[in-house]
Amino acid sequence: MSTTDHEPSIRERVSERPSLQAGKLRDLKPRELGIRFAAGALTSVAAGAATLAFGARAAGLLLAFPAILAASLTLIEEQEDSADAREDARGAVLGGCAMALFAAVAALGFTHLPAAVVLLLAGAAWLCGALIGYLVVWFR
16 A cells, blocks of 8 residues: 555545435346345344343344345345444444434333334434434544
């Protein structure tokens, strides 16, 4: 790697904002979708096995893991570059933190409030956590 090929760290600000490019959905190959499906299925099986072995509380931690993250990051790194995969990983960390906030609000609320109210509060907590995380990372 030459001195002009700078590999940014995960802490460095990126030049591009995240965006959705619907046209790229047509470029997905069945093999890639299969890998993502298999990774998601294996993660779900691992969460189920952890539930049976250690109880629901221990396995609940696995539910915050994006099921297809490992496969997706590998495919992104192969097709594009490690910087794009790193940005997706950064987004997954923010999403996982927001999901953990959802789980915390739900765990605290289900014993005291009706389920519908708890789900609304937990969903609002997830949305706020995700938006605040996005604002902190992208607009710092």
